[in-house]
Amino acid sequence: MKRWLFAAPLLAFALLVALLWRGLALDAHAVSSPLIGRPAPAFALARLDDAQRTLSRDDLLGRVWLLNVWASWCTSCRDEHGTLLAFARTHAVPLIGLNYKDARDSGLAWLDRHGNPYAASLFDADGRVGRDYGVYGVPETFVIDRRGVVRYKHVGPLDAQALRTRIEPLLRELDV
Amino acid sequence: MSKYLAILLCALSLRAFASLPADPDADLDARVQQLAGELRCLVCQNQSLADSQAPLALDLRSELRERLRHGDSDAQVLAYLSERYGDFVLYRPPLKSSTWALWFGPGLLMLAGVMTLGIVLRRVPREEAPDNG
Numbered sequence: 001m002k003r004w005l006f007a008a009p010l011l012a013f014a015l016l017v018a019l020l021w022r023g024l025a026l027d028a029h030a031v032s033s034p035l036i037g038r039p040a041p042a043f044a045l046a047r048l049d050d051a052q053r054t055l056s057r058d059d060l061l062g063r064v065w066l067l068n069v070w071a072s073w074c075t076s077c078r079d080e081h082g083t084l085l086a087f088a089r090t091h092a093v094p095l096i097g098l099n100y101k102d103a104r105d106s107g108l109a110w111l112d113r114h115g116n117p118y119a120a121s122l123f124d125a126d127g128r129v130g131r132d133y134g135v136y137g138v139p140e141t142f143v144i145d146r147r148g149v150v151r152y153k154h155v156g157p158l159d160a161q162a163l164r165t166r167i168e169p170l171l172r173e174l175d176v
Numbered sequence: 177m178s179k180y181l182a183i184l185l186c187a188l189s190l191r192a193f194a195s196l197p198a199d200p201d202a203d204l205d206a207r208v209q210q211l212a213g214e215l216r217c218l219v220c221q222n223q224s225l226a227d228s229q230a231p232l233a234l235d236l237r238s239e240l241r242e243r244l245r246h247g248d249s250d251a252q253v254l255a256y257l258s259e260r261y262g263d264f265v266l267y268r269p270p271l272k273s274s275t276w277a278l279w280f281g282p283g284l285l286m287l288a289g290v291m292t293l294g295i296v297l298r299r300v301p302r303e304e305a306p307d308n309g
Contacts, residue, residue: 136218
């Protein structure tokens with residue numbers, strides 16, 4: 001008993017170190033979204049390329065799809081753009097863009113310059129739909145299933161690793 | 177002389193302006209400010225929504241303002257934000273099973289510390305009174 005008590009502070013210290021060590025590995029900026037497991041917020045927005053045509057959440061029911069929030073002013077959107085272009089070439093899942101707080105002509109010019117991976121982009125000039133989706137750091141990417149439920153959210157630029165380890169396994173699970 | 181009179185009149189009219197009854201917008205501003213002070217800005221996480229000048233914080237403050245103007249209660253506005261951005265935005269997180277450790281952990285740790293101290297103190301043999309020889 002005496003010997004065990006002697007080791008107790010050491011044990012407590014080791015526990016504390018383990019806890020802090022784990023804390024170092026966590027990303028303080030990654031806030032888990034309350035939307036996961038819940039129906040994707042409804043929207044009906046004009047398309048970026050055609051103000052006369054609208055696209056709504058319910059148009060996409062019955063399909064698994066990705067929502068990618070982007071803007072021409074967003075510098076880190078450039079970082080993930082190659083990944084998105086490659087994804088659009090190799091996957092049958094529709095990639096829908098949400099052009100967040102942008103000007104229509106700058107958004108279109110940006111797509112012309114860098115290539116357009118999106119099946120369609122929604123034009124969210126005042127950012128209302130972005131706020132409904134809890135967007136706080138562009139770019140963000142959501143995976144939405146056939147029933148319109150949000151299954152995954154990625155904050156920040158999407159890279160090949162995130163695609164391989166997070167999104168592709170989920171898409172397989174969703175049977176795409 | 178007329179210059180001084182003009183200045184005097186200006187000063188008096190400023191006083192009159194200041195003593196106007198508080199306009200409802202000022203009340204609204206105060207409510208927005210007070211609520212925003214209880215919310216964390218997600219862009220710069222060490223600032224409240226009231227202090228932050230990030231574009232998202234500006235947007236959310238105007239959203240708060242609109243909602244309050246349309247008669248939403250404080251609780252409804254906080255619910256609107258936590259539904260979208262999670263409990264993380266609330267500086268005072270709600271009491272639920274996932275936050276029990278947060279709410280009661282410090283108290284329990286304190287209790288454990290005091291108990292340990294009590295046990296240790298009881299075990300240490302009382303020292304004799306210092307010998308002043």
